[in-house]
Amino acid sequence: MNFINDLINFPFIFYGFMTSIILALGFGIISPFIISKEQSFLPPAISHSALLGISLSLLIGATQTEVFFLTLLISTIIAFLLSYFINNNKLPPDVFIGIFLTITMASGILINEVFLNNQANLFHFLFGNILLISKQDYLITFTVVLISSVSILSLFKYWIFISYDPQSAKNQGIPVKLFQYLFSFILTMLVIASIKMTGIILVNALALIPGLFALKLSKNIKTILIYSTSFSILTTIIGFITASTFNLTTGVTIALVQFILLVIGISSKKLIGKYL
Amino acid sequence: MNGTLLKIENLSCSFNEEKVLDNISFSLSEKISIGVIGPNGGGKSTLMNVLTGNLNKNNESKFYFKNNLVKKLDPRSDFSYLPQEKYFNTYFGLSVLEFIKMGQIGLKIKPIKIDEIIDIFDLSKLLKKDFSQLSGGQKQKVMLARVFLRNTPLIFLDEPTLGLDGKANDQLIQIISIMKNSFNFGIIIIDHHIDTLIEHCEQILCLNKNAHWHSPSEKVTSDQIQHFYHCEYEHLLVHNHQLATGTKAPHTECSTEHSHDDTTVTLDKSGLNKNKKDKLQ
Numbered sequence: 001m002n003f004i005n006d007l008i009n010f011p012f013i014f015y016g017f018m019t020s021i022i023l024a025l026g027f028g029i030i031s032p033f034i035i036s037k038e039q040s041f042l043p044p045a046i047s048h049s050a051l052l053g054i055s056l057s058l059l060i061g062a063t064q065t066e067v068f069f070l071t072l073l074i075s076t077i078i079a080f081l082l083s084y085f086i087n088n089n090k091l092p093p094d095v096f097i098g099i100f101l102t103i104t105m106a107s108g109i110l111i112n113e114v115f116l117n118n119q120a121n122l123f124h125f126l127f128g129n130i131l132l133i134s135k136q137d138y139l140i141t142f143t144v145v146l147i148s149s150v151s152i153l154s155l156f157k158y159w160i161f162i163s164y165d166p167q168s169a170k171n172q173g174i175p176v177k178l179f180q181y182l183f184s185f186i187l188t189m190l191v192i193a194s195i196k197m198t199g200i201i202l203v204n205a206l207a208l209i210p211g212l213f214a215l216k217l218s219k220n221i222k223t224i225l226i227y228s229t230s231f232s233i234l235t236t237i238i239g240f241i242t243a244s245t246f247n248l249t250t251g252v253t254i255a256l257v258q259f260i261l262l263v264i265g266i267s268s269k270k271l272i273g274k275y276l
Numbered sequence: 277m278n279g280t281l282l283k284i285e286n287l288s289c290s291f292n293e294e295k296v297l298d299n300i301s302f303s304l305s306e307k308i309s310i311g312v313i314g315p316n317g318g319g320k321s322t323l324m325n326v327l328t329g330n331l332n333k334n335n336e337s338k339f340y341f342k343n344n345l346v347k348k349l350d351p352r353s354d355f356s357y358l359p360q361e362k363y364f365n366t367y368f369g370l371s372v373l374e375f376i377k378m379g380q381i382g383l384k385i386k387p388i389k390i391d392e393i394i395d396i397f398d399l400s401k402l403l404k405k406d407f408s409q410l411s412g413g414q415k416q417k418v419m420l421a422r423v424f425l426r427n428t429p430l431i432f433l434d435e436p437t438l439g440l441d442g443k444a445n446d447q448l449i450q451i452i453s454i455m456k457n458s459f460n461f462g463i464i465i466i467d468h469h470i471d472t473l474i475e476h477c478e479q480i481l482c483l484n485k486n487a488h489w490h491s492p493s494e495k496v497t498s499d500q501i502q503h504f505y506h507c508e509y510e511h512l513l514v515h516n517h518q519l520a521t522g523t524k525a526p527h528t529e530c531s532t533e534h535s536h537d538d539t540t541v542t543l544d545k546s547g548l549n550k551n552k553k554d555k556l557q
Contacts, residue, residue: 036367161378165364171328172426173351174382219369219406 003241013244015138016130016197020236020250022138023194023206026145028232029152030187031211032224036163041097042079042184043207046191047200048101049078051108053192054125059115068140072192078104079184087177105200128199128251130243137196144193148186155179160221198251205255206232213262217269235261280305281429281462282349283340289319289326289333295485296322302481304430309456309463311473314483320466321360323483324434327464328357342429353384355430356423360438360466366408372399372418375407379422388427388459396458397421397451413444420448424455431456431463437472445469449476 006013034040053071062070082100086093112122124132152159162169162179170176187207194203214228239254283303289296297319304310312320325331329348333339339346341354349355356379370378373390376399380387394400397417402410407418420436436452437445449472456463467473474480 032368036365038365157378157381160370161381163365164368164370165378167359167361167363168378168422169381171351171357171359172379172382215367221368221370224368 003244006244011135012131012133015135016133016250017240019133019138019141020130020197020240020254021233022141022145023190023197024210024232024236025229026148026190027194027206028210028229029149029225030190031207031209031232032214032221032228033152033159033163033183033211034187034207035211035215037183039183040208041094042082042187043191044204045082045097045101046075046079046184046188047195047203049075049104050192050195051125051200052078052104052111053108054195055108055111055116058121059111064134065136065140068137068192071195072189075192076185076188079188080181083180083184087180124199125195126199126201127249128195128197128202130197130240130250132196137193141193144189148190151182151186198254202251202255205258206236209255209258209262210235213258213265216266231258231261231265279342280340281342283338283343284327285338285340287323287326287333287337289322289331289337291322291331297326297483298485300483302479304462304464306429306460306462307457308479309452309465309477310479310481311477312464312466312481312483313470313473318484320483321434324357324359324432324464324466327432328355349430350384352382354428355432356426356428357432358419358423358434358436360434362419364408369406369408371404372407372410373403375418376422376425379425383426385427387425390425393421393425396454397424413440413448416440416444417448417451420451424459424461427459429460429462431461433463433465433467435466435468437467437469445472452476 007017008014034042050071053074054067056074057067057070078100082096085096089096109122158169158174158179162174162176166176191203191207194206198206210228210232211224213231214224214226217227218224235258236254239257240250242248242257243250243253281304285301287300288298300323302310312323314320322331326333326337327349328351339349341349351357376390376393394403397420399418399421402414402418407415410418416436416438420433423431423433433452437448440448452463452465453476455461465473465477
């Protein structure tokens with residue numbers, strides 16, 4: 001029981017572990033909605049734009065908490081701009097995502113190269129480093145997940161309506177566009193909060209796999225939510241323990257554990273359906 | 277007493293600097309349904325879009341709801357709308373009951389009891405089924421049930437019977453009539469089944485950009501209809517389905533000015549084949 005010893009003796013492992021589980025809960029709740037609203041592009045777009053925010057805040061020498069809020073601010077603006085372009089243009093949305101994603105990331109890297117010159121730091125943000133998570137990050141993540149879960153669960157029937165039948169929701173006078181911006185904001189908070197754990201590149205797995213797993217296994221929305229959340233938390237715990245036991249990168253390990261369980265889940269459902 | 281629910285005065289609407297609707301006026305009372313007919317591109321769907329607030333009207337246009345001048349009708353309390361084109365994201369399932377209940381979301385007034393709606397629309401056997409698995413006719417019925425559940429005084433229906441066969445079509449039109457009379461709705465229906473509309477609607481509104489008339493449906497003559505479509509009424513009935521196929525279908529042109537027709541020849545509902553000469557005399 002090496003892991004439990006570590007958890008008790010090393011505060012940074014404790015905070016890293018707790019932060020990951022709380023984030024898993026947050027992503028578990030929002031993940032089915034990301035997929036059913038057909039917005040699987042949003043998490044990567046936001047996470048890549050975060051690099052610009054991080055570089056800018058490091059440039060002005062911000063403290064850890066300031067880095068979070070500054071990055072959140074910049075990424076929110078970019079996510080809103082993206083939503084605006086997608087809402088008000090007749091061009092396919094993936095064009096904008098492709099362009100935004102590249103440009104924001106490029107400017108982030110350029111700022112880093114020209115002004116900061118610390119390539120090692122960049123690597124942490126790309127793939128995540130659980131050792132960087134502090135008590136502050138833990139508290140911020142807790143608040144972020146609390147806000148996002150309450151926003152999703154308290155307006156649950158609205159989210160279902162807008163995801164399933166956006167046109168009728170609009171015709172019934174529900175402010176569909178406002179909900180879209182709220183959704184982008186919630187997702188931005190979650191993505192920014194998770195960057196130290198999963199990194200910019202791996203956050204997609206955490207945001208999409210639990211929802212896909214649940215949607216493949218059930219049709220009922222409440223069951224979907226329960227499956228998605230438990231899958232997300234369980235795989236995070238397994239991934240975290242595996243990573244810390246074999247000294248691997250946590251975000252990478254969690255992503256792979258999720259993928260393996262996704263494949264096992266879907267194929268066993270197919271097998272059960274075939275032979276039972 | 278039948279109160280006036282909606283009065284439209286001088287409604288105009290421009291689209292890319294071209295007037296799609298020009299100076300349209302009509303009113304709608306409780307327990308009355310207006311059937312909107314007219315060739316493709318004549319402005320039927322534009323009228324719906326303006327009424328529901330999806331398109332802006334010109335400044336001189338005036339809307340009165342229950343005799344009060346309003347800028348816009350409120351979807352949370354004044355009207356419910358069944359659009360012609362529908363799409364659903366069916367990544368998760370919703371039962372028919374859950375689907376109908378969505379009609380109550382955001383509503384400011386008291387909806388009709390759900391059991392009552394289920395009874396009238398005869399949906400009790402479908403309630404637990406997945407909405408996305410229903411047949412086209414069943415879906416249409418369920419969506420109509422959701423629209424009526426909201427109990428808003430005005431109901432706007434754009435092609436409620438699109439894609440349905442004769443029997444299902446009649447059934448749906450009948451339910452609409454029942455709902456109208458039991459709950460005092462004022463209904464505006466767009467449909468390409470001209471004969472059905474003339475039979476079931478109290479009033480007919482024919483739109484062709486700047487031309488329109490509005491009269492009790494008993495007074496609608498096949499002459500008038502021919503005037504709008506510029507072809508024989510019988511031909512239109514035969515090609516009913518064709519009219520629904522889009523702007524490429526024939527009978528879309530009408531450039532001549534014409535006055536409001538007050539001919540009072542009664543349309544013989546069974547004798548739609550009556551020839552033109554009889555009526556002119």
